[in-house]
Every structure is written in structure tokens, then in C-alpha cells.
Amino acid sequence: MKTITPGKVPVQEIHGILLGAVAPRPIAFASTVDKEGRANLAPFSFFNIFSTNPPVVVFSPSRRGRDNTTKHSYENVKEVPEVVINLVTFAMVQQVNLASSDFPQGVSEFVKAGFTPVASSQVRPFRVKESPVQLECKVLQVIETGAGPSAGNLVVCEVVLVHLDEAILDDTGRIDPRKADWVARMGGDWYCRANGEALFKVTKPMDGFPIGIDSLPPQIRGSRILTGKDLGRMGLIKTLPSGEEIAGFRQDETYRQITEHWPEGDERRERVHRYAQQLLDRGELLKAVALCMEKTR
Secondary structure, three states, X not given: OOOOOOOOXXXXXXXXXXXXXXXOXXXXXXXXXXXXXXXXXXXXXXXXXXXXXXXXXXXXXXXXXXXXXXXHHHHHHHHOOEEEEEEOEOOOHHHHXXXXXXXXXXXXXXXXXXXXXXXXXXXXXXXXXXXXXXXXXXXXXXXXXXXXXXXXXXXXXXXXXXXXXXXXXXXXXXXXXXXXXXEEEOOOOOEEEOOXXXXXXXXXXXXXOOOOHHHOXXXXXXXXXXXXXXXXXXXXXXXXXXXXXXXXXXXXXXXHHHHHHOOOOHHHHHHHHHHHHHHHHOOOHHHHHHXXXXXXX
């Protein structure tokens, strides 16, 4: 494994490594104004949410690596501590990329990138009409992490108003990622799109303690078929299935066909474990564990 010590390699090298490794990153399309009211719009992938009570997001308009100058967004929030964070969809990404250009101070990226400004309710910067989620924010604090090239400036923002396009909501009023079509930054010129097969669900641990992988029987932990992904799902169950539950699950037609054709041995075990993977994909965790708890020798 390659080992790198920051400070012993050029800043741009560690910059590229970190951006390639810490990914995908959501994009804050930050709308700000200077003290004269001139609008600025710029994307930042050093961004995330850090609190919900109060709701706090943080983004970082870092110092430029090439000449150590500061960005207009940073200068604006120092003058007018307000910002609108607009979230970025696939339909917007090419225009957002255009808005990342270093236009001179006073040039509106709304105009250059073809976005529609919408007046905010509680802050001075405009919202981006094309974004389905717009967060009006008050800047609580700006934390400067350093004074050299590429040093971060953490803009800590409290969300005071949220605007949601109802077109991306599901029947319960929650954001449906399949409708939102978000994009995120990778390293270099790469992005990724949260859509289609890229989306998948992972069941969260329920209240209380799951048994964990270490409590699964040895024939499951030592399987040549079951992967770490499979064991991670099996380890979510609260208790191992009882003898009665195992007997009930063994009435499953597919399981009975496997055991009738392969009454013992490694072939049977592997086929049962492959069937268990299908059960895990269907969310039948306890049944998958139960069917794998047989001894084939």
C-alpha cells in the first residue's frame, strides 16, 4: 500500500489524492452578494450538513492553489453574512460547471450561466429557480484553516428557510432521490449521478443491538460464497433463529429442491448459500440465516 505524508509532497498532489478519495461529495451552489448588492454564484464540493437542531450546513470556498487569492464567495460572506445554498441536479450540472469560472468581481454568474434569480424571503442573496432545493442561510461563523494556497475557509451557516420543489417529493412529502436526480463531485473532472442503478437501500440497524457478524455460526462466517456484504446484512438480526423457526423456513420450496438433489456436501452448502443471497436481497434476513445454519457433513 502506498503511503503519503502531507507536507512532504506538493500541495496539488495531496489535493488531487484527497478529492479522489473523499468522494462523492455533494455540491453547494452558493449564492452570495457583496456590500453593494452584486450577486455571485459559485459551486463548492467541500460541503455537507452538520446539525439539524439547529440546522447547520458548512461549505468551504478555499484559497486558490495557484496564487493564494481568496474567492468572491468568501469575500462576500465576510461583507454580507448571508447565503443561499442551492442543491445541484443532473439537469443543472453543465451550467453549474460554467458558473465555476473565475469571472471578474461584479460579473453575475446568474447571467453568464443562464440561471434564473429568485428573491429570497429572509436573506439578501437570490435563490436559483432551477434548483429543486434552496436553503436560505445566515452565516454564523467563518473559520480560516490556514493562510497558504488551498487552505480552507469554513463558512458555518444556519438554515433559516427551506424551499422544496414538490416535483421531487414522494407521497409522504419526503424527498425521493429517484426524482431529485442529484449529482456529486469526484476527483479531477469526474462527477457521479445519483440515479437509476446507482441508488440502493441499506437497512439501518433497528432499536437495540444486532447480533453482529461475530455471533453468526462458524459455517456462515467461513462460507466461500457469502461475502462481507452478505454477512453484514445477516449480522443485523436481533437473535439467531430458534429450532422451530428453522424447521418452518426449511419448508421453503426452493430450499427443499436443493436439499433433495444434493443431500450433503459442499455443493449443497454452496447452493444453499447462493439462495440465501437472494433472500438477503429480498430483505428476508432471518430466513437466510436459518437456512444456512445446517450442517452438511
